[in-house]
Amino acid sequence: MPQHIWHFSNSDLFRKLQPAQLRRLESCSRSRLYPARSPIYLPSQPADSVFLIQSGLVKVCNLTGDGKQSILAFVEPGQLFGELAIFDPDQRDEYVEAVEKTMVVVIPAVELQNLIAVNHAVAISLAKMIGLRRHQMERRLKNLLFQSNRDRLIHLLLDLAEQFGVSGNDGVRLRIKLAHQEIANLMGSTRETVTILLGQLRSEGLIDVGRRKIVIFDADQMATMVNRRASFPSRFVCS
Numbered sequence: 001m002p003q004h005i006w007h008f009s010n011s012d013l014f015r016k017l018q019p020a021q022l023r024r025l026e027s028c029s030r031s032r033l034y035p036a037r038s039p040i041y042l043p044s045q046p047a048d049s050v051f052l053i054q055s056g057l058v059k060v061c062n063l064t065g066d067g068k069q070s071i072l073a074f075v076e077p078g079q080l081f082g083e084l085a086i087f088d089p090d091q092r093d094e095y096v097e098a099v100e101k102t103m104v105v106v107i108p109a110v111e112l113q114n115l116i117a118v119n120h121a122v123a124i125s126l127a128k129m130i131g132l133r134r135h136q137m138e139r140r141l142k143n144l145l146f147q148s149n150r151d152r153l154i155h156l157l158l159d160l161a162e163q164f165g166v167s168g169n170d171g172v173r174l175r176i177k178l179a180h181q182e183i184a185n186l187m188g189s190t191r192e193t194v195t196i197l198l199g200q201l202r203s204e205g206l207i208d209v210g211r212r213k214i215v216i217f218d219a220d221q222m223a224t225m226v227n228r229r230a231s232f233p234s235r236f237v238c239s
Contacts, residue, residue, distance in 0.1 A: 008105075011052060011078045013125045021115065029107045034098040042095045047085035049106050053077045056102025057176070061185075062094050071185045073133065074099070074163070074176065083130065085109040086116070144188045151226045152187045153197045157207070158228060161219050170208075172219050177212035 008014040008022050017025070031054065034040055040051065040058060053075060060072045060081060072094065075081045081096055086109050116123040136159070143152045157174075165172040180198070181191045198214075201207045206222055208215040216222065223229065 008052070011080075013080060013122060013129065016121050017115075017119065021119065025107060025111060025115075028111050029105050031103060031105055034102045034104070036098055036100045036102075038098050040096040040098060040102075040104065041082065041092055043093060044091050047082070047089050047092050048109055049082060050080055050085055050109055050112055051082045051096075052080055052105040052107060054103040054105060056104075057099040058096050058102055058104075059099055060094055060096050069185050070188065071182065072137065076163075080129065083126065086112050086126070140187075147226075149187075149189050149193055150197055150200070152189070153183070153194065153201075154222050154226050155228065156183065156187045157214065157216060158219060158223055158226075160214075161216055165216075165219075168215075171215050171217040174214045174216070178214075179212060 008017065008025055014022070014025070034056075043063075055077050058075050058081060060075065062070045062072060064070055073081075075096075082092070085092075089109060112122075112126075116126060139155075140159075143155045147155065160174050160176065160178075161172050164174050164176040166175050167173075178186075180194045183198075184191045184194045187194070198207070198209050202209050206217060208217070
């Protein structure tokens with residue numbers, strides 16, 4: 001099986017495509033490799049492509065009015081980013097950066113426009129993906145506006161546990177490695193505040209923090225502290 005088709009068929013969005021549709025995507029797409037910390041696209045660039053991650057990790061970011069980075073999301077293998085190009089081919093608003101060495105499949109937006117016009121399953125899956133991301137962004141914005149720094153950090157750690165959590169005997173380990181500044185950029189705070197709050201949660205026995213390593217000892221308890229419904233261990237893979 002050609003490499004692109006393998007990645008398409010292992011993506012939730014494209015898994016149910018017919019062989020001819022997979023071959024069509026294969027023929028018009030191309031792979032690109034990006035080194036760690038390199039930009040994949042920048043604001044104001046033409047929005048003419050959608051990206052499927054083959055391997056690696058990327059972060060979707062915005063710049064605040066004072067030039068600070070705000071991280072909107074992390075995207076993993078098998079997932080799309082830049083999908084708004086399907087609906088608005090004008091220009092990008094956000095920028096995307098490779099967190100680590102990352103291979104992506106670059107898909108012309110027009111091809112996906114044609115595909116969703118004839119394949120309702122893809123259209124529905126894409127709508128669900130966009131809806132989920134919007135829900136996550138709205139929840140983060142609500143936390144930013146109405147929650148304390150401590151509660152925002154707890155919500156963020158639980159969000160990361162849902163996406164990147166690996167369960168073990170000691171709790172849930174986050175397999176994504178984040179610096180304190182990156183956590184601050186995710187929750188709209190400062191590195192100094194994040195360092196203090198992580199220290200407090202550690203002293204309370206809720207988490208363990210090392211160099212770019214976080215383990216959550218009791219995600220359910222932390223969810224209860226911020227009146228949040230827990231939705232964790234079934235997604236985790238034991239290490």
